[in-house]
Amino acid sequence: MNQPNATGRIEINASADDVYALVSDPGVLAELAEEYSSFRWLHGATTAAVGARFRGGNRRGLRRWSTLSTITDASAGERFAFEVTAARLPISRWQYEIEAAGDTCVVTESTWDRRPGWLKLPTSTATGVFDRDEQNRRNIDTTLRRLKDKAEGA
Template sequence: MTLGQPSASGTIEIGASADEVYRIVSDPGAMADLADEYSSFRWLGDASTPRVGARFRGRNRRGARRWSTVATITDAEPGVRFAFDVTFARLPVSRWQYDIRSTSDGCGVTESTWERRPAWLKVLTSTATGVWRRAEQNQHNITTTLRRLKERVESARAR
Protein backbone atom coordinates (compact mmCIF):
# COMPACT_ATOMS: atom_id res chain seq x y z
CA MET A 1 0.00 0.00 0.00
CA THR A 2 1.37 3.41 -0.96
CA LEU A 3 0.72 5.88 1.80
CA GLY A 4 2.12 9.15 0.50
CA GLN A 5 2.96 11.94 2.90
CA PRO A 6 1.36 11.75 6.36
CA SER A 7 -1.05 14.51 7.33
CA ALA A 8 0.87 14.89 10.62
CA SER A 9 4.14 13.43 11.88
CA GLY A 10 6.78 13.90 14.55
CA THR A 11 10.06 12.31 15.62
CA ILE A 12 11.85 12.14 18.95
CA GLU A 13 15.04 10.53 20.23
CA ILE A 14 14.65 8.35 23.31
CA GLY A 15 17.42 7.00 25.53
CA ALA A 16 16.10 3.41 25.52
CA SER A 17 16.20 0.38 23.27
CA ALA A 18 13.85 0.04 20.32
CA ASP A 19 12.33 -3.05 21.96
CA GLU A 20 11.55 -1.15 25.19
CA VAL A 21 9.83 1.63 23.26
CA TYR A 22 7.96 -0.84 21.05
CA ARG A 23 6.47 -2.53 24.11
CA ILE A 24 4.84 0.77 25.05
CA VAL A 25 3.69 2.02 21.62
CA SER A 26 2.17 -1.38 20.84
CA ASP A 27 0.19 -1.40 24.11
CA PRO A 28 -3.10 0.47 23.55
CA GLY A 29 -3.58 0.83 27.31
CA ALA A 30 -0.16 2.40 27.87
CA MET A 31 -0.66 4.77 24.95
CA ALA A 32 -4.01 5.93 26.36
CA ASP A 33 -2.06 7.25 29.36
CA LEU A 34 0.24 9.26 27.07
CA ALA A 35 -2.15 10.67 24.47
CA ASP A 36 -4.20 13.87 24.51
CA GLU A 37 -7.47 12.68 22.94
CA TYR A 38 -7.20 8.89 23.09
CA SER A 39 -8.27 7.84 26.58
CA SER A 40 -8.95 4.08 26.81
CA PHE A 41 -9.43 0.88 24.85
CA ARG A 42 -11.02 -2.55 24.82
CA TRP A 43 -9.89 -5.53 22.76
CA LEU A 44 -12.52 -6.83 20.34
CA GLY A 45 -13.32 -10.42 19.38
CA ASP A 46 -10.72 -12.89 20.59
CA ALA A 47 -7.88 -10.35 20.55
CA SER A 48 -5.86 -9.90 23.72
CA THR A 49 -2.44 -8.91 22.42
CA PRO A 50 -1.12 -6.48 19.81
CA ARG A 51 -0.80 -8.65 16.70
CA VAL A 52 -1.59 -8.13 13.04
CA GLY A 53 -5.34 -8.45 12.52
CA ALA A 54 -6.24 -7.79 16.18
CA ARG A 55 -8.88 -5.13 16.70
CA PHE A 56 -9.65 -2.79 19.56
CA ARG A 57 -12.18 -0.10 20.30
CA GLY A 58 -10.48 3.16 21.15
CA ARG A 59 -12.31 5.68 23.28
CA ASN A 60 -11.48 9.32 22.78
CA ARG A 61 -12.30 12.54 24.57
CA ARG A 62 -11.86 16.24 24.01
CA GLY A 63 -13.35 18.34 26.77
CA ALA A 64 -16.95 17.20 27.24
CA ARG A 65 -17.01 15.46 23.84
CA ARG A 66 -16.62 11.67 23.68
CA TRP A 67 -16.40 9.30 20.72
CA SER A 68 -15.05 5.87 19.87
CA THR A 69 -13.49 4.23 16.85
CA VAL A 70 -12.32 0.75 15.90
CA ALA A 71 -8.66 0.11 15.15
CA THR A 72 -7.28 -2.87 13.25
CA ILE A 73 -3.58 -3.59 13.71
CA THR A 74 -1.80 -3.80 10.36
CA ASP A 75 1.86 -3.90 11.41
CA ALA A 76 3.37 -5.39 14.57
CA GLU A 77 7.11 -5.84 14.10
CA PRO A 78 8.80 -5.63 17.52
CA GLY A 79 11.41 -2.91 17.75
CA VAL A 80 10.59 -1.65 14.23
CA ARG A 81 6.97 -0.70 13.49
CA PHE A 82 3.52 -0.71 15.00
CA ALA A 83 0.55 0.55 12.96
CA PHE A 84 -3.22 0.39 12.79
CA ASP A 85 -6.07 1.58 10.61
CA VAL A 86 -8.95 3.41 12.28
CA THR A 87 -12.59 3.24 11.21
CA PHE A 88 -15.87 4.70 12.38
CA ALA A 89 -19.01 2.72 11.48
CA ARG A 90 -16.80 0.72 9.07
CA LEU A 91 -15.76 3.90 7.24
CA PRO A 92 -12.06 4.78 6.95
CA VAL A 93 -10.87 7.51 9.30
CA SER A 94 -7.07 7.34 9.54
CA ARG A 95 -3.92 5.31 9.82
CA TRP A 96 -1.53 5.67 12.77
CA GLN A 97 2.02 4.37 12.59
CA TYR A 98 5.04 4.24 14.90
CA ASP A 99 8.41 3.65 13.21
CA ILE A 100 11.33 2.91 15.51
CA ARG A 101 15.00 2.89 14.54
CA SER A 102 17.92 2.01 16.77
CA THR A 103 20.56 4.68 17.34
CA SER A 104 23.88 4.69 19.17
CA ASP A 105 22.17 6.30 22.21
CA GLY A 106 18.85 4.43 22.16
CA CYS A 107 16.26 4.87 19.43
CA GLY A 108 14.37 7.35 17.33
CA VAL A 109 10.58 7.12 17.18
CA THR A 110 8.44 8.63 14.43
CA GLU A 111 4.70 8.83 14.99
CA SER A 112 2.68 9.54 11.83
CA THR A 113 -0.95 9.66 10.81
CA TRP A 114 -2.71 9.69 7.47
CA GLU A 115 -6.15 11.22 7.02
CA ARG A 116 -8.52 8.79 5.27
CA ARG A 117 -11.99 10.21 5.88
CA PRO A 118 -14.10 10.96 2.83
CA ALA A 119 -14.96 14.69 2.60
CA TRP A 120 -18.58 14.24 3.72
CA LEU A 121 -17.46 12.29 6.82
CA LYS A 122 -15.08 15.11 7.82
CA VAL A 123 -18.04 17.40 8.45
CA LEU A 124 -19.81 14.82 10.61
CA THR A 125 -16.74 13.84 12.64
CA SER A 126 -15.50 17.43 12.99
CA THR A 127 -18.85 18.38 14.48
CA ALA A 128 -18.75 15.39 16.84
CA THR A 129 -15.17 15.98 18.01
CA GLY A 130 -15.07 19.78 17.92
CA VAL A 131 -11.93 19.67 15.75
CA TRP A 132 -12.21 21.36 12.36
CA ARG A 133 -8.48 21.43 11.61
CA ARG A 134 -7.68 17.77 12.23
CA ALA A 135 -4.15 17.74 10.75
CA GLU A 136 -3.15 20.68 12.94
CA GLN A 137 -4.70 19.08 16.03
CA ASN A 138 -3.03 15.74 15.28
CA GLN A 139 0.33 17.49 14.92
CA HIS A 140 -0.14 18.94 18.41
CA ASN A 141 -1.28 15.54 19.75
CA ILE A 142 1.75 13.78 18.24
CA THR A 143 4.16 16.29 19.76
CA THR A 144 2.54 15.82 23.18
CA THR A 145 2.42 12.02 22.95
CA LEU A 146 6.06 11.69 21.89
CA ARG A 147 7.23 14.02 24.68
CA ARG A 148 5.26 11.98 27.24
CA LEU A 149 6.59 8.72 25.79
CA LYS A 150 10.17 9.95 26.15
CA GLU A 151 9.55 11.14 29.71
CA ARG A 152 7.95 7.85 30.74
CA VAL A 153 10.61 5.60 29.24
CA GLU A 154 13.61 7.64 30.35
CA SER A 155 12.29 8.24 33.88
CA ALA A 156 11.63 4.50 34.30
CA ARG A 157 15.21 3.77 33.21
CA ALA A 158 16.59 6.33 35.68
CA ARG A 159 15.07 4.55 38.71
Protein backbone atom coordinates (compact mmCIF):
# COMPACT_ATOMS: atom_id res chain seq x y z
CA MET A 1 0.00 0.00 0.00
CA ASN A 2 1.28 3.49 -0.78
CA GLN A 3 2.00 6.12 1.86
CA PRO A 4 -1.01 7.68 3.59
CA ASN A 5 -2.06 11.21 2.63
CA ALA A 6 -2.36 12.15 6.30
CA THR A 7 -1.30 10.45 9.51
CA GLY A 8 -0.78 11.11 13.20
CA ARG A 9 0.42 9.25 16.30
CA ILE A 10 -0.26 9.53 19.99
CA GLU A 11 0.70 7.63 23.14
CA ILE A 12 -2.24 6.72 25.34
CA ASN A 13 -2.14 5.54 28.93
CA ALA A 14 -4.64 2.74 28.36
CA SER A 15 -4.44 -0.84 27.14
CA ALA A 16 -4.44 -1.63 23.44
CA ASP A 17 -7.65 -3.63 23.90
CA ASP A 18 -9.43 -0.72 25.60
CA VAL A 19 -8.35 1.69 22.87
CA TYR A 20 -9.36 -0.78 20.15
CA ALA A 21 -12.82 -1.00 21.72
CA LEU A 22 -13.15 2.76 21.28
CA VAL A 23 -11.83 3.14 17.72
CA SER A 24 -13.68 0.09 16.41
CA ASP A 25 -17.03 1.52 17.52
CA PRO A 26 -18.28 3.85 14.76
CA GLY A 27 -20.51 5.62 17.30
CA VAL A 28 -17.54 6.49 19.51
CA LEU A 29 -15.53 7.58 16.47
CA ALA A 30 -18.38 9.94 15.55
CA GLU A 31 -18.07 11.51 19.03
CA LEU A 32 -14.30 11.94 18.63
CA ALA A 33 -13.98 13.03 15.00
CA GLU A 34 -14.12 16.53 13.59
CA GLU A 35 -16.21 15.94 10.41
CA TYR A 36 -17.63 12.44 10.87
CA SER A 37 -20.66 12.95 13.11
CA SER A 38 -23.10 10.03 13.01
CA PHE A 39 -23.51 6.47 11.83
CA ARG A 40 -25.88 3.55 11.48
CA TRP A 41 -25.07 -0.09 10.90
CA LEU A 42 -26.34 -1.62 7.66
CA HIS A 43 -27.58 -5.06 6.64
CA GLY A 44 -27.95 -6.41 10.20
CA ALA A 45 -24.41 -5.58 11.35
CA THR A 46 -24.15 -4.69 15.04
CA THR A 47 -20.41 -4.79 15.73
CA ALA A 48 -17.11 -4.20 13.96
CA ALA A 49 -16.22 -7.21 11.82
CA VAL A 50 -14.55 -7.54 8.45
CA GLY A 51 -17.20 -6.97 5.80
CA ALA A 52 -19.62 -5.11 8.09
CA ARG A 53 -20.94 -1.88 6.61
CA PHE A 54 -22.15 1.38 8.08
CA ARG A 55 -23.55 4.64 6.76
CA GLY A 56 -21.60 7.65 8.01
CA GLY A 57 -23.01 11.14 8.41
CA ASN A 58 -20.50 13.95 7.98
CA ARG A 59 -20.69 17.67 8.59
CA ARG A 60 -18.55 20.74 8.16
CA GLY A 61 -20.28 23.97 9.11
CA LEU A 62 -23.59 24.02 7.27
CA ARG A 63 -22.46 21.36 4.79
CA ARG A 64 -23.68 17.78 5.27
CA TRP A 65 -22.91 14.59 3.33
CA SER A 66 -23.07 10.86 3.83
CA THR A 67 -20.76 7.99 2.96
CA LEU A 68 -20.81 4.22 3.00
CA SER A 69 -18.00 2.43 4.88
CA THR A 70 -16.95 -1.20 4.72
CA ILE A 71 -14.75 -2.59 7.49
CA THR A 72 -11.62 -4.21 6.05
CA ASP A 73 -9.57 -4.89 9.20
CA ALA A 74 -10.82 -5.75 12.69
CA SER A 75 -7.97 -7.22 14.74
CA ALA A 76 -8.72 -6.64 18.41
CA GLY A 77 -6.01 -4.61 20.12
CA GLU A 78 -4.08 -4.14 16.87
CA ARG A 79 -5.85 -2.65 13.85
CA PHE A 80 -9.18 -1.28 12.74
CA ALA A 81 -9.71 0.00 9.18
CA PHE A 82 -12.47 0.77 6.73
CA GLU A 83 -12.88 1.85 3.11
CA VAL A 84 -15.21 4.77 2.38
CA THR A 85 -17.30 5.22 -0.76
CA ALA A 86 -19.95 7.69 -1.92
CA ALA A 87 -22.32 6.89 -4.76
CA ARG A 88 -20.27 3.69 -5.24
CA LEU A 89 -17.13 5.72 -5.94
CA PRO A 90 -13.97 5.27 -3.84
CA ILE A 91 -13.33 8.13 -1.41
CA SER A 92 -10.81 7.08 1.24
CA ARG A 93 -9.38 4.48 3.57
CA TRP A 94 -9.09 5.12 7.33
CA GLN A 95 -6.88 2.98 9.54
CA TYR A 96 -6.03 2.82 13.24
CA GLU A 97 -2.87 0.91 14.16
CA ILE A 98 -2.44 0.17 17.87
CA GLU A 99 0.94 -0.86 19.28
CA ALA A 100 0.84 -2.21 22.83
CA ALA A 101 3.61 -1.01 25.15
CA GLY A 102 2.95 -2.52 28.56
CA ASP A 103 0.02 -0.70 30.18
CA THR A 104 0.06 1.96 27.46
CA CYS A 105 -0.19 1.96 23.70
CA VAL A 106 0.68 4.07 20.68
CA VAL A 107 -2.10 4.74 18.19
CA THR A 108 -1.44 5.74 14.60
CA GLU A 109 -4.40 7.07 12.63
CA SER A 110 -3.91 7.28 8.87
CA THR A 111 -5.98 8.01 5.80
CA TRP A 112 -5.50 7.45 2.10
CA ASP A 113 -7.34 9.56 -0.46
CA ARG A 114 -8.88 7.10 -2.94
CA ARG A 115 -10.79 9.60 -5.07
CA PRO A 116 -10.11 9.51 -8.80
CA GLY A 117 -8.67 12.83 -10.02
CA TRP A 118 -11.87 13.90 -11.75
CA LEU A 119 -13.84 13.48 -8.49
CA LYS A 120 -11.63 15.74 -6.35
CA LEU A 121 -13.09 19.09 -7.44
CA PRO A 122 -16.76 18.07 -7.05
CA THR A 123 -16.19 16.52 -3.61
CA SER A 124 -14.03 19.45 -2.50
CA THR A 125 -16.79 21.84 -3.53
CA ALA A 126 -19.42 19.75 -1.71
CA THR A 127 -17.42 19.62 1.54
CA GLY A 128 -15.81 23.06 1.36
CA VAL A 129 -12.33 21.55 1.72
CA PHE A 130 -9.89 22.12 -1.14
CA ASP A 131 -6.74 20.92 0.65
CA ARG A 132 -8.06 17.59 1.90
CA ASP A 133 -4.65 16.28 3.01
CA GLU A 134 -3.98 19.26 5.30
CA GLN A 135 -7.54 19.24 6.64
CA ASN A 136 -7.28 15.52 7.39
CA ARG A 137 -3.98 16.08 9.24
CA ARG A 138 -5.73 18.62 11.48
CA ASN A 139 -8.77 16.34 11.86
CA ILE A 140 -6.53 13.40 12.83
CA ASP A 141 -4.76 15.51 15.47
CA THR A 142 -8.13 16.47 16.95
CA THR A 143 -9.45 12.90 16.88
CA LEU A 144 -6.33 11.48 18.51
CA ARG A 145 -6.38 14.11 21.32
CA ARG A 146 -10.04 13.33 21.99
CA LEU A 147 -9.32 9.59 21.88
CA LYS A 148 -6.54 10.01 24.45
CA ASP A 149 -8.81 12.03 26.74
CA LYS A 150 -11.61 9.48 26.49
CA ALA A 151 -9.36 6.44 26.93
CA GLU A 152 -7.58 7.98 29.90
CA GLY A 153 -10.85 9.07 31.47
CA ALA A 154 -10.13 12.80 31.28
